[in-house]
Every structure is written in C-alpha cells, then in structure tokens.
Amino acid sequence: MPDQPFWNPKTELMPREDLRALQLVKLRRVAEWAQARSPHYRRAFAEAGFHPDQLRSWADIDRIPFLSRAEWMASQDATPPYGDLPVTGPENAIRMHTTSGTSGKTPLRALDSRKDWSWAAEMWCYALWGAGVRPHDIGYVAFGYGSFIGFWGLHNGLEKIGALTIPGGAQSTAQRVKQIQDFGATVVASTPTYALRLAQEAESLGVDLPGGPVHTVILSGEPAGAIPETKALIEQRWGAKAYDTAGMTEVSTIFMFEPADQPGGSHIIEDHFIEQVIDPETGSEVAYGERGERVCTSFGRSTTPLLRYRTADMVVKVPHTAASSGRTWDLYEGGIIGRIDDMKLVRGTNVYPGAVEAIVRAFDEIEEFQIRIERCGDRDEILLLVEPSPTVDDTAWDLLSSRLGVELADAHEGLRFLLQRAATGELPRFELKARRLTDLRPTA
Numbered sequence: 001m002p003d004q005p006f007w008n009p010k011t012e013l014m015p016r017e018d019l020r021a022l023q024l025v026k027l028r029r030v031a032e033w034a035q036a037r038s039p040h041y042r043r044a045f046a047e048a049g050f051h052p053d054q055l056r057s058w059a060d061i062d063r064i065p066f067l068s069r070a071e072w073m074a075s076q077d078a079t080p081p082y083g084d085l086p087v088t089g090p091e092n093a094i095r096m097h098t099t100s101g102t103s104g105k106t107p108l109r110a111l112d113s114r115k116d117w118s119w120a121a122e123m124w125c126y127a128l129w130g131a132g133v134r135p136h137d138i139g140y141v142a143f144g145y146g147s148f149i150g151f152w153g154l155h156n157g158l159e160k161i162g163a164l165t166i167p168g169g170a171q172s173t174a175q176r177v178k179q180i181q182d183f184g185a186t187v188v189a190s191t192p193t194y195a196l197r198l199a200q201e202a203e204s205l206g207v208d209l210p211g212g213p214v215h216t217v218i219l220s221g222e223p224a225g226a227i228p229e230t231k232a233l234i235e236q237r238w239g240a241k242a243y244d245t246a247g248m249t250e251v252s253t254i255f256m257f258e259p260a261d262q263p264g265g266s267h268i269i270e271d272h273f274i275e276q277v278i279d280p281e282t283g284s285e286v287a288y289g290e291r292g293e294r295v296c297t298s299f300g301r302s303t304t305p306l307l308r309y310r311t312a313d314m315v316v317k318v319p320h321t322a323a324s325s326g327r328t329w330d331l332y333e334g335g336i337i338g339r340i341d342d343m344k345l346v347r348g349t350n351v352y353p354g355a356v357e358a359i360v361r362a363f364d365e366i367e368e369f370q371i372r373i374e375r376c377g378d379r380d381e382i383l384l385l386v387e388p389s390p391t392v393d394d395t396a397w398d399l400l401s402s403r404l405g406v407e408l409a410d411a412h413e414g415l416r417f418l419l420q421r422a423a424t425g426e427l428p429r430f431e432l433k434a435r436r437l438t439d440l441r442p443t444a
C-alpha cells in the first residue's frame with residue numbers, strides 16, 4: 001500500500017449520496033440476517049410490527065425498534081450464558097469476550113466468529129493507519145489481555161498492518177515501561193489513565209519517554225481520551241502525538257477514530273456503522289451540533305447483530321464538511337463526551353466526571369484525583385481528593401487548591417467542592433477504565 005493517509009480511500013472518500021445508498025443496502029442485509037436467525041430480533045421485530053422489507057428509504061430506519069443494554073442483560077439472565085441475541089451458539093464461535101464490568105453491573109457476553117474478528121481488526125486498521133502507524137512501526141499494547149475485549153482488536157489490527165506487535169499483558173507497570181524502552185516501541189496503546197500512569201512510572205525509573213522513539217499513543221476505553229487537557233498532558237509526558245478512538249464490546253471493535261490530520265474530531269466509520277444521535281427522553285433524532293445519546297447499528301459482527309442499540313454515550317455529531325481530512329464521514333466533535341448515566345445532581349447542579357477531569361488535568365502538579373459525593377445531614381457534599389506531585393509543598397498546595405476550587409466552582413454554577421490533599425501514592429491507579437467517582441448517598 002502506498003504511503004497515503006487513508007486505509008481505504010474508496011470508502012473514506014466516497015461521495016455522500018453513494019455512502020447513504022451503501023448503508024441502506026447493508027442495513028437491509030443485516031436486518032434480514034437478524035430476523036432469520038436471532039430469536040430476540042424475530043420477537044422484537046414482530047412486537048414492533050417491523051419487517052426488513054419496509055426498509056425502502058433512509059427514513060425507514062426509525063421503524064426498527066431500539067435495543068437497550070437492560071434487554072440484552074435480561075436475555076442473558078433468561079437464557080444463560082449468552083442470551084437469545086446471537087444467531088448461533090458457541091459451537092460456531094472462536095472467541096468470547098465481555099464488557100469491563102467497571103459499572104458494577106453484570107458484564108455482557110459476546111461471541112465472535114473468525115470472520116467477526118477479521119472485521120474487528122479491519123476497523124482498527126482505519127484508526128491506526130489514519131494516525132500514521134505504518135508496517136515499519138513497533139507497537140506495544142499496554143493491556144492485561146483478559147476476557148474484557150479491551151485492546152484485543154487493536155493487537156490484531158497492528159498485525160494486519162504489518163507492524164511488529166508486542167503484547168504487554170500480565171506484567172507490572174515498571175516491567176511494561178522497561179519493555180517499551182528495551183524493544184524500541186514507536187507506538188503505544190492504552191487507556192488515557194494508564195498512559196499517564198506509565199509516564200509517571202517512567203519518570204520514577206529515570207526513563208526519558210519524551211526523548212525516546214515513541215511517536216504515537218493510541219488511546220481508547222475512556223472518554224478522557226477526547227478531553228483536550230488530558231490529551232495535552234499525555235502528549236507532554238510522552239513527547240508523542242495522542243489519538244482518540246472509541247469502541248465497545250457490543251460491536252467487538254471501534255466505531256470512530258481521530259486521524260492525524262483532524263485533531264479534536266473523530267470520524268465515524270460510516271461504511272460499517274450507522275450512528276444516530278437521539279434525545280434520550282423522546283427517542284427522536286437531534287440535529288447536527290446538538291448533544292444527545294448515540295444509537296449504534298453495526299454491519300460487521302455476524303454472530304451477534306446490533307441494530308439501533310442505545311449506548312448511553314453522550315455525543316455531538318457534526319457533518320463531514322467540518323473536517324479538513326477530505327473524508328466524507330461525519331464526526332463526533334470531541335469524541336465521546338461522557339455517559340448519560342454518569343451525570344450526578346449535587347445541590348441542583350449537574351456534575352459530569354469528564355468536566356471535572358478537564359479542569360483537574362490543566363494543573364500539571366496533580367498526579368491523580370478522586371470524586372466522592374456524600375450526604376451530610378440534609379445536605380449533599382462533593383469532595384475532591386487530590387494527589388499532587390511529591391514536589392508540591394504546603395505553600396504550593398494552598399495556592400493550587402485555591403485556584404482549583406475557584407475553577408471548579410466557576411464551571412459548576414458556583415457549587416463548592418471540598419478539596420482534600422491525598423498522600424503520594426494513596427489514590428488508586430488504573431490499567432483499564434478508571435473509576436474516579438463514588439456516590440455514597442443513600443439510594444432510597
């Protein structure tokens with residue numbers, strides 16, 4: 001493949017009207033497949049009065065009923081262990097993966113065939129190639145390689161491109177830093193949180209990451225990868241460019257990526273997905289530029305079809321014309337903004353973890369943080385535990401906490417955050433998805 005910026009220029013540059021026609025053909029095909037082979041979809045379609053033959057125009061997609069995570073989980077409970085969404089049983093699958101389980105809910109379990117895994121790798125190739133990864137690169141995957149689907153597809157995508165791929169599983173952070181150094185990795189993949197943790201460990205070991213060969217950090221697994229302040233901090237500590245991606249176990253791979261020539265906006269892989277943005281209350285599609293909940297339809301995973309899946313991700317879709325890359329695919333401005341169910345109401349003010357992180361990460365002196373919400377008498381309080389770098393003395397902490405408190409209040413309608421200093425190394429570090437918010441208020 002010549003060294004051009006597109007993994008698949010035929011589809012990435014496809015005229016918009018041709019892309020729409022292609023999506024409609026693929027939508028009919030996957031709907032027919034699901035109805036013929038999936039007990040769940042056969043039942044759901046009948047209850048909604050829908051048949052794939054009704055998909056004659058783009059507007060007909062709204063005839064397809066939504067699928068929720070709660071329905072999928074209920075299906076697993078009723079027909080364990082995989083539920084009745086899959087079109088086949090484990091006898092025709094080669095892999096099983098789960099969601100991370102960081103929400104405390106039962107993980108979703110998904111089966112994949114050999115064809116599904118080939119497709120998942122192809123989606124990662126769009127992102128890797130778009131970020132400038134090439135066959136001569138050495139890719140290091142800082143991931144634990146468990147049943148969580150995590151970076152498995154990225155690993156396969158690196159191999160498909162032809163890059164030397166080094167799995168970093170079952171090791172300590174220090175051992176991973178040493179491998180990154182010893183093998184001369186040029187590309188590192190991790191969650192945003194773990195990229196910062198690796199950088200902290202490298203500094204403590206005396207490893208000069210900014211002076212090393214790593215030129216690209218591929219981020220996934222957390223909305224933090226799209227927060228400009230977090231990304232800027234990662235780039236500073238690695239001396240490399242960072243690129244956001246987003247995927248989910250429900251489709252086995254990524255559905256969007258941030259290319260080298262379009263920072264700050266992530267292209268939807270529209271030849272393989274239909275992504276709608278709806279008002280979470282009404283279920284109606286919102287206009288470009290309006291915040292809403294993303295709804296995903298996938299054309300690639302044959303073992304478990306996904307049609308109109310409500311993801312609870314908050315996004316803002318903008319047209320492809322907002323991009324300078326030349327791709328005709330629409331974008332999510334700022335990637336995944338957060339989760340609909342992540343928002344917390346504290347004394348009448350909406351608090352989003354991502355908004356708090358954007359403020360905290362602008363302070364270079366802060367290594368880690370945690371948010372705790374508690375009920376104190378008849379009043380809710382929000383506490384921010386802050387672990388500053390070891391070089392911050394008492395005087396510097398007083399100044400830092402004062403500035404941080406003002407910025408948090410200004411961004412949250414005057415809501416006062418209680419700030420507490422944590423000792424060096426006290427707060428937890430995360431390899432996969434970070435859990436920085438704990439709501440201790442009574443639920444009843």
